[in-house]
Amino acid sequence: MKSFNYHAPKDVKDASKLASSNSAFLAGGMTTIPSLKLGLATYKDIIDIKNIKKLSGIKVSGKSVTIGATTKHAEVASSKEVQKAIPALVKLAGNIGDAQVRNRGTIGGSISNNDPSACYPSACMALNAVIHTNSRKIPAAKFFTGMFETALKKGELVEAVEFQVPEKADYQKHPNPASRYAIIGVFVAKHKKEVNVAVTGAKSCVYIDKDLSKKLSSSFSSSAIEGMKVDDSEMNSDMHASSEYRANLVSLYAKKAVEAC
């Protein structure tokens, strides 16, 4: 690992002042530290944001669940309030990686990194989340822009993620047996007016499967999507899974999610 300057600011203002084109925020470090160690990334300044109190914690109101950026997966997985409001989110967080990763990794780190096989981005998409940053509010649909890419500007800090509480929701995941990231993750959320089926792991970036969402919006039952073929043309094909297999899993897990709702 190349040496760097380590900063641990106490508030968001200081953190953003320290940010430059050669810096990175450090949350759980589950992605950042391995990439530093492997020499895949080098920074002059590492800005540890875990001491910023405001960034951590969970707020639940009738309509929304807001999770602070540095809140750990394990905290979400064990939150009684979230369990009451959006149990699917608790399930998702509880199945991320392994216990060590859940006790370090954060929601802010997860969505800022936007790994194509991360779980949280699908929840953001399906639950019409709004990403609060230190300068603006970004709807999830505009936040995840591509593989490991987001709408965040250099030095922009995610403060919290605000999820809309759905009528029903479920998350189904086929884990990669090695890393336990999602080979496929399907988040189905039934809102008052629409149903969102968000898919992660299948393509270069999380997306809403419009066909499945539409079908389920008109009739929310697994039989409505029975036998529906998912197009695999843009899907990832790698040593862990072929595009054909991924497409099969998307339709299968969409059905399972609806049944579990």
Next chain:
Amino acid sequence: MASLVGSRVERKEDGRFLQGKGRYTADINIANQTYAVFVRSPHARAKIKNIDTSKSLKSSGVVGVLTGKEIAEDKIGGLIAGWAIRSEDGSEMKVPANPPLAKDVANFVGEPIAVVFAETLDEAKEGAEKVKVDYKVLKAVVDPADAMKSEAIHDGVDKNLCYDWLLGDRKAVDEAFAKADKIIKVDLINNRLVPNAMEPRACVVDYNSASEEITLYTTSQNPHLSRLVMSAFGGVAPENKLRVVAPDVGGGFGSKINVYNEEIVCSWASKKIERPIKWVAERTESFLTDTHGRDHVTHAELAVTKEGKFLGFKNETIANLGAYARVFGTVTPTYLFGPCATGVYVIPAAYSNVKAVYTNTAPVDAYRGAGRPEATYTIERLVEKAAMELGIDKTEIRMKNFPTEFPFKQTLVHTVDSGDYVAGLEKAKQMADYSGFEARRKKSEANGKLRGIGVSSYFEACGIAPSAAVMSLGCGVGLWESAEVRFNPTGQISVFTGAHSHGQSHQTTFAQIAADELGVPMENIDVVHGDTDKGTFGMGTYGSRSLTVGGIAIVNACKKIVAKGKRVAAKMLEVNENEIEFKDGEFVALKSNKKKTIGEVAFACYLPGQRDEMKSPIPEGDEPGLIESSFFDPANFSFPAGSHICEVEIDPDTGNVKIEKYTAVDDFGRIVNPNIVEGQVHGGIAQGIGQALHENTQYDETGQLMTASYMDYTMPRADNFPEFNLGFTCTHATSNPLGVKGCGEAGAIASPPTVMNAVIDALGGQEISMPATAEKVWKACKVMKKSNAKAA
């Protein structure tokens, strides 16, 4: 006194390891040490045109940079193949030179090219980045099945062929096949595995320029052997000037048998730069450069009668050696594989033909089971397929072909001294509720799932020793084992063993057997291993040999202690030696019932000064002291055997395979500590299930290792396993006085075919290769659905 052998004594090691008090090589630091970082080939095959070290030498903190040129100039030898195997045509095997630092050509990704020493690890890394190597990239040979048709990667090794070896009688096999009602055939790939010891390799070298002595702390399964190899073949230092210490070692599985490039280079360089050197592998280096396991491509056939009697067996295998032949590299796919490939069966005619090829991949060597898992997979897939094709129950066909009399002269090489294969399989059937399987299958079917059951019966030849046998098969040394038992004057005992414990719990097992022999509490006994300056000599630990060879040396040394003790006690008690009985730690004069404890006798052996007592307790012809040693070389291998049964359930929608039940019944002869043996079986089964369902080493066509981290290489985890259902049968080994057989590898030998037979059973007999990943199984389920639809 109750016997300790056979009881569930808690492990002496647990306290230390569970509290993080182990002392591993990476925990050792020497004042003034430098840090080594190796420059490694990024290419699978490349000519090294030029190495420019000038920038690196100027880099901050760099103390020295060395390359293959300097090591060649100093005439330091390379890595060796420990077994000489001959081809069928009588020619000697072809072994290319394997220099510690590649000088002219690099032959696999990760092969060391140069080394940088610096004041800190970061500076060494930085320095390594500044070594500029000019490569000419050549086309890599990666696939073992194509190796013989590809360009030769080593000078003088035609067709990349190390040897074309035959064991058995082709003509007899042809005759047997001509008489068969049916020929069963399989094409198998035994997938390459990365050993993944929890502790990555490491070494710390301390050179003393005054005494010219090198101390090497290293992650080795066999420190004495390492010293021998480094001294005799590496020319690093004479044996008496080289001390090798293997302290706590965090798992080996075969991957820490070899002396590696890094140990030779650092030992040599420490003398050159006159500074201590520390090197610790990163996980990626372990993936790339630890010796891998398995990697066979096999076509095998079994000739059978309608009734299911086996008549003949043939085995044509291509074994991938990787880039170089290492210590057990050439014997693993021959004598450790071929003889066991006929399994636990009476098969009148058989042969195994193995072509070992070089490829531009990491060297392949012994990995838990070494050859015997590959053998068992071959025969047990054939047997299971035969049962299916002949419509005979899979346990019945096995029973039909088991030998019923022992010693059993196996078709190729071995004479198995003892066993009861029928009893093992019967017990396994009962414990697995074999007869209730059909009902469980129906229940799964009703839930839309596929259920399968698989059996595998195995035997293996381990406890590798009989020196005469292994040397006649091409081993460069005899594989006996040594022990020394030292009674200290005040009664504690140090037991030195040449075996090495890196997870096998020798501190406990060996203390149990010595305590029983000497009639003292275990707590009085310390088992010492892993330091060439302490023990006399030893061959180390692999091939499930520690107890059956090393343990017996301890027993024999203890017997010598007792024999001397008797003579001394007789003199002390003023009776004849034959009037003394040794029992429960006491020498008893039978007539008078006067006694001396072994502690008192030991004390007396050291001649404590006793005023007015003029008579020495040492009989004439004996010397003072109570220290005895023994070198044990058994007359035969030991032959553990058993039957395992696995039941799986498959979700055809995802292809996920769930192991519902796993039953293992093993015969390890007499068991010293059931806890430890069960632990060994658990670990072995876990590794075997890893091979069957999860672990998938993949090189791309250019020879890059695609699965070089835990993000891509699937290590099995606790949640992949059910609770293992273990049982034992017991027939004593006749080749050693304890009647023990090895247990370290059995789980990994028996389990891959057991699991695969179950998966294939669930898939209606459809062949599928290891690892049976979810996607592969899903595809097979689709084929099955289609053919079922057609049939209906």
